[in-house]
Amino acid sequence: xxxxxxxxxxxxxxxxxxxxxxxxxxxxxxxxxxxxxxxxxxxxxxxxxxxxxxxxxxxxxxxxxxxxxxxxxxxxxxxxxxxxxxxxxxxxxxxxxxxxxxxxxxxxxxxxxxxxxxxxxxxxxxxxxxxxxxxxxxxxxxxxxxxxxxxxxxxxxxxxxxxxxxxxxxxxxxxxxxxxxxxxxxxxxxxxxxxxxxxxxxxxxxxxxxxxxxxxxxxxxxxxxxxxxxxxxxxxxxxxxxxxxxxxxxxxxxxxxxxxxxxxxxxxxxxxxxxxxxxxxxxxxxxxxxxxxxxxxxxxxxxxxxxxxxxxxxxxxxxxxxxxxxxxxxxxxxxxxxxxxxxxxxxxxxxxxxxxxxxxxxxxxxxxxxxxxxxxxxxxxxxxxxxxxxxxxxxxxxxxxxxxxxxxxxxxxxxxxxxxxxxxxxxxxxxxxxxxxxxxxxxxxxxxxxxxxxxxxxxxxxxx
Amino acid sequence: xxxxxxxxxxxxxxxxxxxxxxxxxxxxxxxxxxxxxxxxxxxxxxxxxxxxxxxxxxxxxxxxxxxxxxxxxxxxxxxxxxxxxxxxxxxxxxxxxxxxxxxxxxxxxxxxxxxxxxxxxxxxxxxxxxxxxxxxxxxxxxxxxxxxxxxxxxxxxxxxxxxxxxxxxxxxxxxxxxxxxxxxxxxxxxxxxxxxxxxxxxxxxxxxxxxxxxxxxxxxxxxxxxxxxxxxxxxxxxxxxxxxxxxxxxxxxxxxxxxxxxxxxxxxxxxxxxxxxxxxxxxxxxxxxxxxxxxxxxxxxxxxxxxxxxx
Numbered sequence: 162x163x164x165x166x167x168x169x170x171x172x173x174x175x176x177x178x179x180x181x182x183x184x185x186x187x188x189x190x191x192x193x194x195x196x197x198x199x200x201x202x203x204x205x206x207x208x209x210x211x212x213x214x215x216x217x218x219x220x221x222x223x224x225x226x227x228x229x230x231x232x233x234x235x236x237x238x239x240x241x242x243x244x245x246x247x248x249x250x251x252x253x254x255x256x257x258x259x260x261x262x263x264x265x266x267x268x269x270x271x272x273x274x275x276x277x278x279x280x281x282x283x284x285x286x287x288x289x290x291x292x293x294x295x296x297x298x299x300x301x302x303x304x305x306x307x308x309x310x311x312x313x314x315x316x317x318x319x320x321x322x323x324x325x326x327x328x329x330x331x332x333x334x335x336x337x338x339x340x341x342x343x344x345x346x347x348x349x350x351x352x353x354x355x356x357x358x359x360x361x362x363x364x365x366x367x368x369x370x371x372x373x374x375x376x377x378x379x380x381x382x383x384x385x386x387x388x389x390x391x392x393x394x395x396x397x398x399x400x401x402x403x404x405x406x407x408x409x410x411x412x413x414x415x416x417x418x419x420x421x422x423x424x425x426x427x428x429x430x431x432x433x434x435x436x437x438x439x440x441x442x443x444x445x446x447x448x449x450x451x452x453x454x455x456x457x458x459x460x461x462x463x464x465x466x467x468x469x470x471x472x473x474x475x476x477x478x479x480x481x482x483x484x485x486x487x488x489x490x491x492x493x494x495x496x497x498x499x500x501x502x503x504x505x506x507x508x509x510x511x512x513x514x515x516x517x518x519x520x521x522x523x524x525x526x527x528x529x530x531x532x533x534x535x536x537x538x539x540x541x542x543x544x545x546x547x548x549x550x551x552x553x554x555x556x557x558x559x560x561x562x563x564x565x566x567x568x569x570x571x572x573x574x575x576x577x578x579x580x581x582x583x584x585x586x587x588x589x590x591x592x593x594x595x596x597x598x599x600x601x602x603x604x605x606x607x608x609x610x611x612x613x614x615x616x617x618x619x620x621x622x623x624x625x
Numbered sequence: 626x627x628x629x630x631x632x633x634x635x636x637x638x639x640x641x642x643x644x645x646x647x648x649x650x651x652x653x654x655x656x657x658x659x660x661x662x663x664x665x666x667x668x669x670x671x672x673x674x675x676x677x678x679x680x681x682x683x684x685x686x687x688x689x690x691x692x693x694x695x696x697x698x699x700x701x702x703x704x705x706x707x708x709x710x711x712x713x714x715x716x717x718x719x720x721x722x723x724x725x726x727x728x729x730x731x732x733x734x735x736x737x738x739x740x741x742x743x744x745x746x747x748x749x750x751x752x753x754x755x756x757x758x759x760x761x762x763x764x765x766x767x768x769x770x771x772x773x774x775x776x777x778x779x780x781x782x783x784x785x786x787x788x789x790x791x792x793x794x795x796x797x798x799x800x801x802x803x804x805x806x807x808x809x810x811x812x813x814x815x816x817x818x819x820x821x822x823x824x825x826x827x828x829x830x831x832x833x834x835x836x837x838x839x840x841x842x843x844x845x846x847x848x849x850x851x852x853x854x855x856x857x858x859x860x861x862x863x864x865x866x867x868x869x870x871x872x873x874x875x876x877x878x879x880x881x882x883x884x885x886x887x888x889x890x891x892x893x894x895x896x897x898x899x900x901x902x903x904x905x906x907x908x909x910x911x912x913x914x915x916x917x918x919x920x921x922x923x924x925x926x927x928x929x930x931x932x933x934x935x936x
Contacts, residue, residue, distance in 0.1 A: 201740060202729075202733065378718065378721055378722060391724050391725045396627055399629070401629075402628075413627060415626050415628055415631045415784075415878075415880040417881065
C-alpha cells in the first residue's frame with residue numbers, strides 16, 4: 162500500500178480513507194461477522210478429529226489492490242507460463258524435443274515419480290494436460306514479480322478467492338460503489354466452459370457431461386469441491402458413483418447409468434484407476450484409464466501432469482518458454498540451486514545461513530528451512546539431510562516479500578503476502594481477474610500457508 | 626441425479642423431521658411432568674423414551690429414569706442415534722455431500738443449525754431450558770422446510786419430500802401409539818378426564834391443538850382425536866395426509882417409471898384403505914393394531930425405495 166515509508170500509493174487512497182472511518186468497535190464486529198459467515202457457508206478445514214470444531218482460515222478485512230496495468234503484466238506472464246507448461250507436457254509424453262535439444266536432462270524427467278509412463282504416446286484433447294494452473298507469485302519491488310511455484314495438478318484455493326469477495330461485498334457495499342473492482346464471480350462459468358471445450362474425441366454430445374471427482378468429505382478441500390460443482394451445476398461424484406462399461410465411463414443415477422464425458426478430478430493420480438496405478442487403492446474407478454486412452458472420456462488434469470510442477474523442473478520453466486513459445490519470459494523465476502548438482506550443493510552448504518532450503522516433494526510450508534531465521538541446531542540438521550540426500554532438496558534466496566496492510570488487533574500493520582491467480586486453458590487461455598492472496602499473520606513471518614498461521618485477503622484488480 | 630445424491634436428500638429430510646419429533650416428544654414429557662402423576666399411568670419419561678425407540682439404549686446407559694438424563698439422552702447424547710444432536714449432525718453431513726442439489730438457503734439453514742447446536746452442546750443446559758431447546762429445534766426445522774420452497778421442482782425435490790413424509794408417517798404413528806398403548810394401560814381410564822387431558826397434550830405436541838379445535842366442534846373425545854390424527858386429510862401430520870403425499874411425490878418422480886410403478890403397487894392398497902376407512906371401524910379393530918400394521922407397511926415402502934433407487 163505504501164510507496165515508501167509514508168507515501169500512500171494512489172490506488173490505496175480510498176481504502177485508507179475507509180480505514181480511517183472505521184472505529185475499533187466496527188472492526189471487531191465486522192471480523193466477527195466474517196467469521197460467522199465463513200462458518201455458516203461451511204468454508205472450513207476438516208480435521209481428522211471429528212469432535213473438534215472445524216477450523217476457518219483467518220480473513221483480513223483490508224483488500225489487496227492491483228491496478229489495471231499491474232495486472233495486465235501478470236496476466237500475460239501467467240498465461241505465457243501456463244502455455245509453456247502444457248507444451249512441455251505434450252512434448253515429453255511424445256517426441257521429447259526439449260530433451261533432444263539438451264535443454265533438460267532426461268533423467269530429471271523420466272526418473273521422477275510424477276512422470277507417468279502410461280501416458281507415453283497419448284495426446285489428450287487439444288493437447289491440454291493441465292487446464293487449470295495456479296501460479297504462486299511474490300513481489301519484491303514495484304515491478305519485481307517472481308514465480309515461487311507452479312501448480313499443475315489440482316490447485317486449490319479458488320473458492321476462497323470467490324468467497325472472500327462475496328463477504329467483502331456483503332459487509333462493505335460502499336467500498337464497491339466507490340471503487341471500480343473487476344468482478345470475479347464468472348470464474349465457475351469459465352471453468353465449466355473450459356472443461357466442456359476439452360471433450361474427448363468420442364463424445365457426440367454438443368454439451369459434454371462434466372463431473373467433479375472428489376475423494377470425499379474427509380478431504381481438506383472438500384468445501385471447494387462442493388462449492389465449485391454447485392456453482393457449475395455439475396455432479397460432484399465419488400469414485401463409487403462411477404463405473405466403466407464397454408469403452409465408456411458412466412455414473413449411477415436414479416434413471417440408471419448416464420455417460421460422463423469429462424472428469425474434473427480432484428484426486429491424485431494414484432487413486433484414479435487401481436488397474437493402472439496403485440492396486441491397493443480402495444478408491445478409484447477400475448478401467449477408467451483404458452476409456453481415457455481410447456477417447457471415451459477426458460480426465461482433467463491428465464494423469465502425469467504433475468511432472469510439470471516438480472520443483473526440479475521449475476528451474477527450467479524460463480527455458481521452456483523460450484523453447485516452445487519463442488518468447489522472453491515475462492515473469493522471473495526465483496534463483497534456485499539444485500542440490501543434486503555437486504557444485505550447487507557446495508554453494509548451498511556454504512551459504513545456508515542466507516538461504517531457504519525446500520524439500521523437492523514438500524508442500525504446505527513444511528519440511529523447509531529458512532536459514533536467516535533458524536537456530537544453529539536446525540541448520541545443522543538440514544546440513545546433514547542435504548549431504549545424505551541432496552536430490553531431495555533445492556535452495557533459494559530469502560525473498561523480501563512485499564507487505565500488505567493487515568489488521569492486527571485493530572491496528573494496521575504490514576504483513577507479508579503472496580498471490581495465487583488461476584489460469585484456465587481450454588479452447589482459450591484466460592486468467593481469473595484476481596486470485597488468492599495469502600498473508601503471513603505473524604509478525605516477521607515469511608510463511609503464508611494456512612496450516613502455519615496464514616490468513617487470506619480479498620484481492621482486487623481495478624478496472625481500466 | 627446420482628443415486629447417492631437421491632439417497633442423501635431423502636435422508637436429510639428424514640433426519641430433520643426426526644429431530645423435530647424427538648424435540649416434540651421431549652416437550653410432551655415436559656408438559657406431562659408438570660401435572661401430578663396419576664396412579665395407573667406409566668412414568669411419562671419412560672413413555673417418551675419408548676415412543677422415540679430409545680428405551681433400550683437409555684437403559685444401557687442409565688439405571689433410573691430421570692428427567693435430566695432423559696433430556697440429555699434425547700437431545701445431546703452422541704450415542705443415541707435419534708438424539709436431536711445426531712439428527713442434525715447427520716443431516717448436515719449429508720447436506721455437505723449434496724450441496725450441489727440444494728439451494729444455498731437450504732444449506733445455510735442446515736449448517737447454521739449445526740453450528741448453533743455445537744454451541745448449545747458446549748454450554749449444555751439447565752432444567753428450565755428444555756422448552757427453549759425444543760422450541761429452537763422446531764424453529765430450525767421450519768427454517769429448513771421453508772428454504773425448500775426455493776428448490777427446483779425436480780426429482781431431488783421429490784426425494785426430499787418422500788423422505789420427509791415417510792419419516793413423518795412413521796413418527797405420527799408412533800406418537801399415537803405412545804398415547805394409546807403406553808400411556809393407557811388400564812381400560813377404565815379410557816375416555817376419562819385425565820385421558821382427555823393427555824390427549825390434548827398429544828395434540829399440542831403435534832402442533833395441532835388449535836387446529837383440532839377449528840376442525841371439530843364440541844368436546845374433545847378420543848375418537849375425534851384419533852380421526853383427526855389418522856384419517857383427516859386436512860391435518861398435515863395425519864397418517865392419511867402423509868400417505869397421500871408419499872404417493873404424490875412418488876408419482877411425481879420423472880425417473881424410472883417402472884420402479885415408481887412397483888413401489889406404487891405396494892402402496893396403493895394402504896392409500897385406498899385409509900381414504901375410505903371410518904374411525905369407528907379402526908377403534909373397534911384396535912387402534913394399536915392398526916398403527917402397528919401401518920408402521921410395518923411404511924417400513925416396507927422405505928425398504929423398496931432404497932432397493933429401487935439408491936442401490
